[in-house]
Amino acid sequence: MLPLRGPAPRRGGPGAGGDVVTGAWETVIGLEVHAQLLTATKAFCGCAAAVGGAPNSRCCPVCLGLPGALPVLNRQAVELTLRVGLATGCRIAPVSVMARKHYFYPDLPKGYQISQYARPLCEEGALTVDGRRVRLKRIHLEEDAGKSVHGAGGTRVDLNRCGVPLAEIVTEPDLRSPAEAHATLRALRQLLVYLGVCDGNMEEGSLRCDANLSLRRPGSTALGVKTELKNLNSFRGVEAALRFEAERQAALLEAGERVRPETLLWDAAAREARPMRGKEDAEDYRYVPDPDLPPVRVDPAWLDAVRASLPELPAARAARFVALGLTPYDAGVLTADPALADTFEAVLGAGAPLAAATSWVSGELLRHANERGLAPADFPVPPAGLADLLKRVEAGELSNSAAKTVFARMVDEGGDAAAWIRRLDLGLVSDEDALAARVAAIVAANPSELARYRAGESKLFGWFVGQLMADSKGKADPRLASRLVRERLDAGADGD
Ligand SMILES: [Zn+2]
Numbered sequence: 132m133l134p135l136r137g138p139a140p141r142r143g144g145p146g147a148g149g150d151v152v153t154g155a156w157e158t159v160i161g162l163e164v165h166a167q168l169l170t171a172t173k174a175f176c177g178c179a180a181a182v183g184g185a186p187n188s189r190c191c192p193v194c195l196g197l198p199g200a201l202p203v204l205n206r207q208a209v210e211l212t213l214r215v216g217l218a219t220g221c222r223i224a225p226v227s228v229m230a231r232k233h234y235f236y237p238d239l240p241k242g243y244q245i246s247q248y249a250r251p252l253c254e255e256g257a258l259t260v261d262g263r264r265v266r267l268k269r270i271h272l273e274e275d276a277g278k279s280v281h282g283a284g285g286t287r288v289d290l291n292r293c294g295v296p297l298a299e300i301v302t303e304p305d306l307r308s309p310a311e312a313h314a315t316l317r318a319l320r321q322l323l324v325y326l327g328v329c330d331g332n333m334e335e336g337s338l339r340c341d342a343n344l345s346l347r348r349p350g351s352t353a354l355g356v357k358t359e360l361k362n363l364n365s366f367r368g369v370e371a372a373l374r375f376e377a378e379r380q381a382a383l384l385e386a387g388e389r390v391r392p393e394t395l396l397w398d399a400a401a402r403e404a405r406p407m408r409g410k411e412d413a414e415d416y417r418y419v420p421d422p423d424l425p426p427v428r429v430d431p432a433w434l435d436a437v438r439a440s441l442p443e444l445p446a447a448r449a450a451r452f453v454a455l456g457l458t459p460y461d462a463g464v465l466t467a468d469p470a471l472a473d474t475f476e477a478v479l480g481a482g483a484p485l486a487a488a489t490s491w492v493s494g495e496l497l498r499h500a501n502e503r504g505l506a507p508a509d510f511p512v513p514p515a516g517l518a519d520l521l522k523r524v525e526a527g528e529l530s531n532s533a534a535k536t537v538f539a540r541m542v543d544e545g546g547d548a549a550a551w552i553r554r555l556d557l558g559l560v561s562d563e564d565a566l567a568a569r570v571a572a573i574v575a576a577n578p579s580e581l582a583r584y585r586a587g588e589s590k591l592f593g594w595f596v597g598q599l600m601a602d603s604k605g606k607a608d609p610r611l612a613s614r615l616v617r618e619r620l621d622a623g624a625d626g627d
Contacts, residue, residue: 156346156384158377159354160312161304164319165297166329167275167337168211174274174296175202175245175424182335186280186289194293196241202423204229208296209252209427211328212272213437215298216253218326218444219267223434227252227271229424233417238277238288246273246299248418252427258302259446260311260318266303272427273297298328304343304354309373313366316340321445325469333364340369345390346380355380356390360404362397372397376404448472457489464493470508471497477514483521491521495535499542512541520548527608533557561608563615566599569607570615573598584620592620 173180176193192200216223228250231243251271258265275297277290300319306312320338323329331338340363345355360376363369375397380390395404443451445466452462452472466472475492479485496517500510517538524534529552537551552558560566573595574581584591595616600607 154349156377156381157349157351158306158308158373159304159345159347159357160306160309160373161343162300162302162306162312162315162319163341163343164300164316165275165339165341166215166300166323166331168208168296168298168328169330170205170207170211170296172205173294174205174208174272175294178294180295182292182337184291186287187291189291190293194290196243202245202421204424204427205296208272209429210433210437211296211326212252212270212298213429213434214326214328214441215300215323216256216270217434217438218322218441219253219256219258219270221253221256221267221270223253223429224250225429226250227427227429229272229421229427230418231421232273233419236276237286238279238290238293240277240290240293244274244276245421245424246418247271250426252429258315258318258322260315263311265305265315268301268303270298270300273299304345304357309370309377312342312373313370316369317366318445321467325442325445327442333366336364339364342369342373344373344376344380346377346384356392358390358392359394360397361394361407365399368397368399371399371402372404375402379404442469445469456485461489461493464497465489468507470506474507474510474514478518478521481515481518483518484525487521487524488518491517491538495538499539503542510542511545512538516541516547523548523552527559527561527610528552529557529559530605530609533559533605557606559608560603560606561611563611566603566607566611567615567619569602570595570599570612570619573602574619581620592616595620 167180167182170180172178173194176191178189178191178194181189193202213223215221227247229245230248232246232248233243235242251269253270254268256267256270258267273296275292275295277288277293280287280289302315306315320329320331320333323338324331329337333339341359341361342363343357343359345357347353347355358376358380360372363372376395383390394407396407397404449459449462449466452465452475453459457465465475471492474496475488478488478492483491496510496512497507499505500507505511520534520538520541523529524531529537533552533555534548536555537548537557540546540551540555541548577595577598580591580594584595596612599612599616600609603612
């Protein structure tokens, strides 16, 4: 099949790509997100749910759907799905039903996938994204399928993923631009990580996104013909694919042609979408309630216990940081990841000044973590160690730039701030007599500059401070250095 080529995608980050098409069309987007739940075992058997392992080493008769194998629902998978439902204000069904969704595919040996259909666990919630409400149609529990591995020797099937529990989160078509879709997916990922239900790793496939998109005339409330985009495995991919598809549909409609309802596979490398299969024939999944699985009952006591176990959510945490005195931007950076927010609070708790803790955790610490591919939770310098360093800067023991040098050594080689300051000889010189003597010597060695300063060239003050800083290899206490230079220059007559 030939790829569907469209116009080259236009540039623009979140917030910039409000309307990627033209004013003539309104973009309508909905997302379907699959989040792999952080359970130890699979949804219906005792096989390990972790990613990896030798092909087909993590499956059993239940995974394969062999005759006589009886699935048993993993209570933890239900509980994790409930956490998402409660955190997004969903209505939780006291009784929901596991269904069989029939389709034939090599990586699905049973010939059906266990999912939920008419009676899902959670319905009608919402997510707040950049102050806008995005409605969630439903959140249900289902199992993953296996994976076809294409290689030189042909296609093989790895069934390790069969039966891995997924929460499927479906939004209403409330998004109006690729940038909004990107922001929504980011907010959803953040929430899932906060809730401890998913590791949020899109590269490893534990968070996957499909999106549907249609266009309509502004002001119209009817929905246009939509297409579905599959295989969106990065935030940028989601935005690029949607932009591509919006422009492709607009070009079709402008040419007086019809958009065909179909499923498209996004090729991130080629930056184009190719048809996967006609949506019309795929719609008939012949859902039936799974006869082997009893209805899922969620009693009020269980629901109350899950609700009580929910952590502080990202929006609430960011609001609390703003109340401490952070800008909304800094609060957003520091709450992007719960472990980073924990680190920030621990650094503050260990006595670091607020401004320094804010800029160092969102700046130096995050930069070192990113450069080394470390999660904030695995960062080698403990919060108390960073707080100790920042308190020393505050006390005038070393300069901010020297502190960055010390911190880099602490990150790579361990050890505490005091030891590195000594070893690298980075402590500030704040011995007033010694510095005053150096100032006197510098002033005496530069009589013409002194004369020009005294004749009114006041900018030479900075030049003298610079000489002193260079003389002390940057270690002169800057505040003290300024005062001593000023005193010497303004002394009137030569003091020597
Ligand atoms: Zn199994």
